[in-house]
Amino acid sequence: MFRSSSEFDKQLEKATSHLLLEPDWHSIIQICDIICQGDCQPKYAISAIKKRFYNQNPYVALYALQVMESVVKNCGSPIHEEVASKAFMDELREMVHKTTNDKDTLNILKAEGYTFPTLRESDAMFVADRAPNWSDGEDCHRCRVQFSVLVRKHHCRACGQVFCGKCTPKSSTLPKFGIEKEVRVCEDCFEKHNPDGRSGKEETDAGKSSSSASGEAAKAADKTRKEEELKLQEQEELELALALSRSEAEAKSNKDVLGKSHSPRTYSSPVKENPSAAKVTASEIDDPELARYLNRSYWEQKQQQEKETPNNHSSHHRERTDSSSKIAVMNDAYPSAPITTAAVVHS
Incomplete structure (x- = not known):
């Protein structure tokens, strides 16, 4: 009861607010529904609306009259019994007789030539289901x-x-x-x-069940879509990794080719075959111990040949230096007949 009365007071406050520019029909309908459902007693509702008639703000009083009209038209005989009481009618009569400004204004407007539509009783009749x-x-x-x-x-x-x-x-x-x-x-x-x-x-x-089912279907669709996007992203990353590895391999192969083409050529003297190794039969080669010793001797011989090669180059260089010095001495002794290096070399 108290909760319903508080809800009624809240809706009445909204429906009769002085900040409204036009009637708040939503709040007025809520007030009528509260009374029709029996959540608020008709006597309490009429007394609460009647208090709004004497508010100092004229807009509040005007909206209170609007609420009273809607309640009388829509809430049936319990409201009619409260409104038709002698005390309530006397209060309304005092409010009407308190001023005649409305009649004076109507007469002045008619005298100035304004026309007003005639009041028809059929327009004032209404039927309310209760x-x-x-x-x-x-x-x-x-x-x-x-x-x-x-x-x-x-x-x-x-x-x-x-x-x-x-x-x-x-x-x-x-x-x-x-x-x-x-x-x-x-x-x-x-x-x-x-x-x-x-x-x-x-x-x-x-x-609610249909909305929950639709929500679950939407969630399932979102989950499927996310899984597809994840698979597509993984596939794209794999393709990108393969492309990067392929490009790195191509770049490395190109670098090796260029390095081989620009590398200086080196000449080495042919290696003489060891006659003793050539005479080894197939049965001896099959022996692992013999094959190991043969391989060892081969590499020792190769190492010795590599040591002898720089000695030959150094002796040849010394011979060329001695010959050049001898040619210089002979030129000093016989300046008219110089001896060229080329002649000595080719001789």
Whole structure:
């Protein structure tokens, strides 16, 4: 009760705020729904709206009158009984007789030539659907079982008739009467307001399950897409690594070719074959010990030949130096007949 009253006060504060430029119909409809659902007593609602009539801000009073009009048109006889009381009517009469500015303004505008549409009673008539009042009885309206201590009495919010617990096992929302929460209804009214056989709660659960299923499908699709992207990325990285290794191998081979082409040529004297090694038969070569000794002697001979080669080059260089010095001495002794180096060399 207190929670509903606080919700009503909150919506009334929003609907009659002095900051509004036009009526807040959403809050006004919420106020009507709260009263129709029985969450707020009509007497409390009328007294709270009536307090807004005497606010110092004229806009608050104007919006309070707008809320009162909507409540009277949409909330049925409980509100009509509160509004039609003598005390409330006297207060409204005092408010109307307090000033005549509206009539004076209307007469002035008519005198200035402005025309106003005539008021038609058919435009002021309205029809509001409201939940019926509860009827009373000593037995169930459907199965005719007598109510007792064990058989409790229940009312259908849609038709207002009295039923037992077995005849009112279901609940449903009643948007036609402004009731948006689940309330107890009989089976006939449930089938009338829910042709598909599902209540508002079941529809909500079905919507949640469908949304959860769609969410799971979306998650599965995202997971599959991420896996495909990961596989594609791994394949691209592998291809890139192969291309890099291939390019490095090609660059290395090109470098080796260029190094071989620019390397200086070296000449070495032919190696003389060892006659003793040539005379070795096939049976002797098959012996591993003999093959090892033969190979050792071969490399020792090669090493000795390499040592002898630089000695030959040094002796040849000394001979050329001695011959050049002798030629220089002979030129000094016989200047008219010089002796060339080429002649000595070729001789």
